[in-house]
Structures are given as structure tokens and as C-alpha cells.
Amino acid sequence: DAKTTQPPSMDCAEGRAANLPCNHSTISGNEYVYWYRQIHSQGPQYIIHGLKNNETNEMASLIITEDRKSSTLILPHATLRDTAVYYCIVREAGGTSYGKLTFGQGTILTVHP
Amino acid sequence: DVKVTQSSRYLVKRTGEKVFLECVQDMDHENMFWYRQDPGLGLRLIYFSYDVKMKEKGDIPEGYSVSREKKERFSLILESASTSQTSMYLCASSFRGPKLYEQYFGPGTRLTVT
Numbered sequence: 001d002a003k004t005t006q007p008p009s010m011d012c013a014e015g016r017a018a019n020l021p022c023n024h025s026t027i028s029g030n031e032y033v034y035w036y037r038q039i040h041s042q043g044p045q046y047i048i049h050g051l052k053n054n055e056t057n058e059m060a061s062l063i064i065t066e067d068r069k070s071s072t073l074i075l076p077h078a079t080l081r082d083t084a085v086y087y088c089i090v091r092e093a094g095g096t097s098y099g100k101l102t103f104g105q106g107t108i109l110t111v112h113p
Numbered sequence: 114d115v116k117v118t119q120s121s122r123y124l125v126k127r128t129g130e131k132v133f134l135e136c137v138q139d140m141d142h143e144n145m146f147w148y149r150q151d152p153g154l155g156l157r158l159i160y161f162s163y164d165v166k167m168k169e170k171g172d173i174p175e176g177y178s179v180s181r182e183k184k185e186r187f188s189l190i191l192e193s194a195s196t197s198q199t200s201m202y203l204c205a206s207s208f209r210g211p212k213l214y215e216q217y218f219g220p221g222t223r224l225t226v227t
Contacts, residue, residue, distance in 0.1 A: 034214050043117075043203050043218030044156070091214045099144055099213040100158040100171060
């Protein structure tokens with residue numbers, strides 16, 4: 001599985017867009033980029049995933065560069081409840097490894113009033 | 114919305130006790146997972162089930178067993194609890210195939226073994 005690199009922490013003002021970067025320079029052609037987050041003392045939450053096209057859902061947008069070596073998760077109007085650890089993961093959709101998710105260190109996003 | 118529920122948020126047990134952790138999902142997912150999460154060690158897969166009565170060992174199955182008698186329910190059993198099993202236990206579920214990594218997690222059970 002491709003390795004990912006994320007900044008350890010980021011800050012964002014409430015109401016502003018939060019842009020969380022992820023580098024995955026060794027990603028292969030059939031691997032997807034997944035984003036999860038974990039709010040303190042809660043279970044992880046699936047946010048979004050994509051292969052090469054930009055994706056948007058009710059929670060966030062995912063922008064993947066044309067060479068697919070990096071991506072950015074965008075929370076368009078961050079709220080205090082978005083304060084969490086955000087994890088970027090690369091996986092082959094429907095692949096083996098029994099669907100095991102492995103979280104790295106992630107990015108601690110702190111949203112300030 | 115997908116809902117995954119776990120039987121307890123907090124549990125305190127004594128060394129040697131048999132412990133049952135239950136997980137129920139309401140989205141008709143084929144796959145169910147049990148993970149544990151520890152500071153500095155991240156998320157580790159204990160067991161995985163892809164169908165009723167089917168199970169596969171994850172990375173750290175020792176000291177644990179599982180049961181899946183119904184599609185919506187996946188139980189984790191600690192046969193004889195030890196202090197090293199003090200941890201946050203997370204249950205997750207997903208559809209098969211391309212949605213394998215779209216996993217929906219429960220709130221977690223923080224287990225303390227004394």
C-alpha cells in the first residue's frame with residue numbers, strides 16, 4: 001500500500017475553509033485515496049474517497065492532483081465540531097488485506113472561534 | 114444514516130474474566146470488523162467477518178475470539194481478560210467489493226482490565 005504523509009497539525013478559523021493536504025507519491029493506478037476523521041473519544045468516521053477525479057459530498061470535497069501524487073481534503077465552512085484528527089489512507093478498493101484500515105499519525109485540525 | 118452500535122461505552126473487568134463485546138449494524142453490511150486502538154500503536158485489526166459464521170484473523174487475534182450468528186451482529190470475546198487487553202475497542206462494518214474501505218464505525222468501548 002502507498003505510504004501517505006500529512007502535516008501533524010493545522011489550525012483554521014471557524015467559518016473558513018480548512019484545506020488538509022496529503023502526499024502519496026508512490027500511489028499506484030488502481031489505488032484510491034480515502035479520508036477519515038476521528039473526533040476525540042469517538043470512533044473514526046468515513047468522509048470521502050476518490051480515484052482521480054475531484055469528489056464532493058455533503059461533508060467535504062476531495063481534490064486529487066493530475067499526477068495523483070497528492071490530494072487535499074476541503075471542509076468548506078469549518079465549525080468547532082470539525083476539530084478532529086484527519087487521516088488520509090491509500091487503498092485498492094475492494095482489494096485484499098481483509099479490508100484492514102491502517103491509520104498513520106494524521107493531521108490534528110483545530111478549529112478556533 | 115448508517116448506524117453501528119456497541120453494547121457499552123465503558124467497561125471495567127477483572128483479570129481472568131470472560132468478556133463479551135457486542136456490535137450491531139443496521140445497514141445490511143456483509144463485512145464486520147473488530148479493531149483495537151491504543152496510543153502510539155494506532156488502529157489494529159483483531160478479526161474480520163465477511164458473512165454469517167465466517168471469520169478471518171486480523172493482525173492480533175491472540176486472546177480473542179469472535180462470533181457472527183446473524184448478519185447484523187458481530188461479537189468479540191475475550192476468553193480470559195488480561196491487563197494487556199485494556200484498550201479502546203472499535204467495531205466497524207462495510208459492504209463487500211468496491212466499498213470495502215468505506216467502513217462505518219461504532220462509538221467504541223473503552224475496556225479497562227484490572
